[in-house]
Amino acid sequence: MKPTLQTVADAVGVSRSTVSNAYSRPDQLSPQLRETILEAAARLGYTGPHPAARSLRKGQVGxxxxxxxxxxxxxxxxxxxxxxxxxxxxxxxxxxxxxxxxxxxxxxxxxxxxxxxxxxxxxxxxxxxxxxxxxxxxxxxxxxxxxxxxxxxxxxxxxxxxxDDMAAARTAARHLTALGHRRIAVIAHWIGPVQHSGPITLARPEDAPHHVTRERLIGYRDAFAEVGVDWSEVTTISSIHNSREEGAAVAAHLLDRAPRPTAILAAADLLALGVLDALETRGLQAGRDISVVGFDDIPEAAAARLTTIRQPALDxxxxxxxxxxxxxxxxxxxxxxxxxxxxxxxxxxxxxxxx
Amino acid sequence: MKPTLQTVADAVGVSRSTVSNAYSRPDQLSPQLRETILEAAARLGYTGPHPAARSLRKGQVGxxxxxxxxxxxxxxxxxxxxxxxxxxxxxxxxxxxxxxxxxxxxxxxxxxxxxxxxxxxxxxxxxxxxxxxxxxxxxxxxxxxxxxxxxxxxxxxxxxxxxDDMAAARTAARHLTALGHRRIAVIAHWIGPVQHSGPITLARPEDAPHHVTRERLIGYRDAFAEVGVDWSEVTTISSIHNSREEGAAVAAHLLDRAPRPTAILAAADLLALGVLDALETRGLQAGRDISVVGFDDIPEAAAARLTTIRQPALDxxxxxxxxxxxxxxxxxxxxxxxxxxxxxxxxxxxxxxxx
DNA sequence: TCCAGAATCTGGATCGATACAGAAGGGTGA
DNA sequence: TCACCCTTCTGTATCGATCCAGATTCTGGA
Incomplete structure (x- = not known):
């Protein structure tokens, strides 16, 4: 059987408490006794206080x-x-x-x-x-x-x-509207009530179930409203996972049918990078043929020259x-x-x- | 005070065991009693068995x-x-x-x-x-x-x-010797007995303290020996961290002094990528001016066109x-x-x- | 009607430690 | 010499659950 505090205590001939102290409160016993105890523990194969038991008693886990x-x-x-x-x-x-x-x-x-x-x-x-x-x-x-x-x-x-996701998203969208874009599509993770990959209609951004997505969509919507673009005119695309591959996949819904949007707002950089991939596949140039904005500013974004919102992830x-x-x-x-x-x-x- | 099993048991008027069963072994009591218990628990703010206590008793954590x-x-x-x-x-x-x-x-x-x-x-x-x-x-x-x-x-x-790190490293080194390289330098993580960044002398690869590094160095050494290059002729550089930045930094020790090695073996891709960065900074072209081989085949390696050893990290x-x-x-x-x-x-x- | 067997429920023992109050022994100053 | 404090060690209570043997009630068949 696995040795416990008691095993060691018995072997040395001291009380259980003293052995416990040898481990957890060395100042509570003489150094030489502590030494003896630790030695005996090593000999018996006792490996220190059982974490679960200790957590239970101390009410603290680490x-x-x-x-x-x-x-x-x-x-x-x-x-x-x-x-x-x-x-x-x-x-x-x-x-x-x-x-x-x-x-x-x-x-x-x-x-x-x-x-x-x-x-x-x-x-x-x-x-x-x-x-x-x-x-x-x-x-x-x-x-x-x-x-x-x-x-x-x-x-x-x-x-x-x-x-402030909403404000940041608004800034991203305003950047596009200031550049003259009006036919803008939005790609975001988990827009509708169920996980779904592809175009989706969401009457009001406020109804998006995912908090972060909701805030960002509202920010986009508000920026659009400032230049007279109604939310109902905006194509919204939902993704299941937040991945580059899926970003590229759902971008097809926007790029392969007319009229193409002149700009795409992606609520995450990975999705935006996927969109860039999709553009490249089709021989389109980002920034000239279609503008793309991401969100997060992950390291890859800078390499891909993606316009995006930087947020301090590490901090x-x-x-x-x-x-x-x-x-x-x-x-x-x-x-x-x-x-x-x-x-x-x-x-x-x-x-x-x-x- | 935080409610426990006993609190709930007292409230409902059953034994502690029964409440425990309501959570852990629903088949051990009638559905309606279980319902009553869970209801009472919710009312009392009891949130289920205490994990530490449960782990202690069950001897299993999850x-x-x-x-x-x-x-x-x-x-x-x-x-x-x-x-x-x-x-x-x-x-x-x-x-x-x-x-x-x-x-x-x-x-x-x-x-x-x-x-x-x-x-x-x-x-x-x-x-x-x-x-x-x-x-x-x-x-x-x-x-x-x-x-x-x-x-x-x-x-x-x-x-x-x-x-098999040793065999893989040997393959990497043989690739270089087959290409005619003889003046080869090695960069690896933690070569010597202490953490150190820069050139280091290691009489025998067997003495490297870090297991993986040791195996790879031995592999390199053996491949060199096959073409008559003695380990003592090989410049070895140690890095503290396994990072691209440090790879670039220690590469300076090889690139900024004559004679430059004609090839560099890095025991990790991040280090190798750092070397590529250092080459680029100096206007040198990898594969033409200096050959570089990495280890791991991380995704970035393919993008950087780095020759390397692929190992299935996910698997x-x-x-x-x-x-x-x-x-x-x-x-x-x-x-x-x-x-x-x-x-x-x-x-x-x-x-x-x-x- | 009676009883075996299943379905429910109970209570004490136990998991392995720490907290805390107090006992024993040793040292110090008046 | 005595009172007092400090160091060192002990023992019991406790943390919050699960286990398991056994008590009780319910069920259905002879």
Whole structure:
């Protein structure tokens, strides 16, 4: 049988408490006794206090749970998500805390179970749809929890870090309208009530289920309204995953039928890069034939000369961690700045004079 | 105070066991009683069994610990590591298991602590140096553990998945010697006994402390020997981190002094890509002026037209997970295939006739 | 009507540690 | 010499669940 504290205590002839102290509070016993105990422990094959038992008693674990928007295996394909995670890891590391990546299974029951069973001190939700079982399950755990997306009217008690998605999206869209574009299409992740890949009609952006997508669509809509383009005239395309491949695939819906939009707004860089791929396949030039704007400014965006909105992914992760772990960090809500990065993928509308 | 099983039991007027069964073994009580219990639980704000307590009693957690070679925040910068993690996550997800990323702190004491306290069912070590405190601590935990690097003479009981690094490296080096290169330099991560960035002398590759690096250096050395180039003639450069930036930085030691090597072997693609950057800065052309070979075949390698060794990172992760979680998977040691991908970064030695 | 067997439910033992109050022994200053 | 404090160690209570053997009730067939 596996040795326990008691085993060692018996072997040395001291009490269980003393052995415990040898590990957790060395100042509570004489150095030579401690030495004896550790020696005996090594001899018996005792490897230190059982983590689960210790966590139970101390009411503290040393790990935080991370909830992702997609299956774990997808999370790592998105450079933006990886950056975020990196920032989070940086803070966690400083606090000697582990990160428990929790699979966000599509099976609600199992997902809730996974969250319920997570042995953690707190949660960090990264783009988890509010209706997802995991989200409720995490809230229900009643542990400290930080949400990595900005909510304008979040309860002042909840920890939130993010950007003003709506304003940033508005900036992106205004960039296009200022260039004279009016026939603009929008590609975003998960626009409608169900996951769907392809064109979709959404009467009001406010109805999009995914928080971040919703905010960005509203920003786009408002910018369009400023120049008299009604939302109903805008073609909206939904994607299931946030991937380059799918960006290219759904772009076909826009590029292979007339009239083509003169500009495309993608609510994520990966989708935008996919659109650029689709353009290249068709011999079209971004910025001249069709303007494309992304969102996030992942490293690849600069290489592809994609106009996009920069948001500080690394800082977001870092701060999310601090909001959970830095006890002295009093504030609970942090908004980070964004910036429009104008690159070669956007240019004036060439049809401007004609129509 | 936080409600427990007992709280709910008292409220409903049943025993603690029955409430426990309501959650964990629904078939052990009548549906209507279960309903009543869950209702009461919701009313009282009871959120289900306490994970630490449950883990303690059941002796099972539902998470595996992942040990990385570098600080967590660096791990995510290496696409190869990310791919591996993705594969691992895929398997974990299928088994409804979480991944606990454990910071591999440089402070040995703290690192060992982190491993000791990890509430997990097993460990997966990814390129953890064998001398690192975390490694011993993980072994000491006496839990199932898989090592994600191939060891030719590993104990048959230990779970191992990897590639034949030595043979693959030999193939990479032979490619260069076959092209007529003789003045070849080697860049690798952590060659000497201490972390160091820059040229370093290593009498025998066998002395390199890092297992993977050691294997690859031996492979290089053996291929050189086949054409009469002695290891002592080879310039070896060590890097601290496995990053593109550092690859470029240490390449300076080779490119800015005469005689320049005609070819460079980098033991990782990120380093090789850094070398390519350094070449470009100096107006040199890879494959013509200097040949460069990498290792790993990360996605960026193809884009940069880097000749390299492909190894299946995703599969490695996936299989590592299966070795831990698939009970019916009897084998314990898996070697994966590698392939030399010849691209534009290598070409014949132009000095061949001259010297 | 009676009883075996299934369906429900109970209670104490247990998982492996830490907290905390207090006991024992040793040292110090008045 | 005595009172007091400090260091070192002990023992019991507790963290919050699950396990398992057994008690109780229900069911259906002889």
């Amino acid at each position: 790990a935080i749970g991370v909830l992702f928007s997609a299956e774990l295996s997808y999370a790592f394909t998105d450079p933006y998500a990886v950056q975020f995670l990196r920032g989070l890891a940086e803070t966690a590391e400083r606090h000697n805390t582990g990160l428990l990546l929790i699979p966000l299974l599509s099976d609600g029951e199992a997902a809730a179970q996974a969250v319920q069973n997570a042995v953690v001190d707190g949660f960090c939700a990264y783009c988890v749809p509010a209706w997802h079982a995991s989200y409720d399950a995490a809230l229900a755990r009643n542990l400290p929890m930080v949400i990595a997306e900005w909510h304008a009217n979040a309860d002042p008690g909840t920890r939130v870090v993010g950007i 977001k992760g870092r701060i999310a961690g601090e909001l959970l772990l830095d006890a002295e960090r009093a504030e609970r809500q942090v908004v980070l700045p964004t910036e429009l990065m104008v690159r070669a993928s956007t240019g004036p509308n060439n049809e401007a004079g004609r129509s | 998470a595996i610990g992942v040990l990385f070679s570098a600080e967590l925040s660096y791990a995510f910068t290496d696409p190869y590591a990310v791919q591996f993690l993705r594969g691992l996550a895929e398997t974990a997800e299928r088994h409804n298991t979480g991944l606990l990323l454990i910071p591999l702190l440089s402070d040995g004491e703290a690192a060992a602590q982190a491993v000791q306290n990890a509430v997990v069912d097993g460990f997966c070590a990814y390129c953890v140096p064998a001398w690192h405190a975390s490694y011993d601590a993980a072994l000491a935990r006496n839990l199932p553990m898989v090592i994600a690097e191939w060891h030719a003479n590993a104990d048959p009981g230990t779970r191992v998945v990897g590639i 490695k992760g996936r299989i590592a997970g299966e070795l831990l979680l698939d009970a019916e998977r009897a084998e314990r040691q898996v070697v994966l295939p590698t392939e030399l991908m010849v691209r534009a970064s290598t070409g014949p030695n132009n000095e061949a006739g001259r010297s």
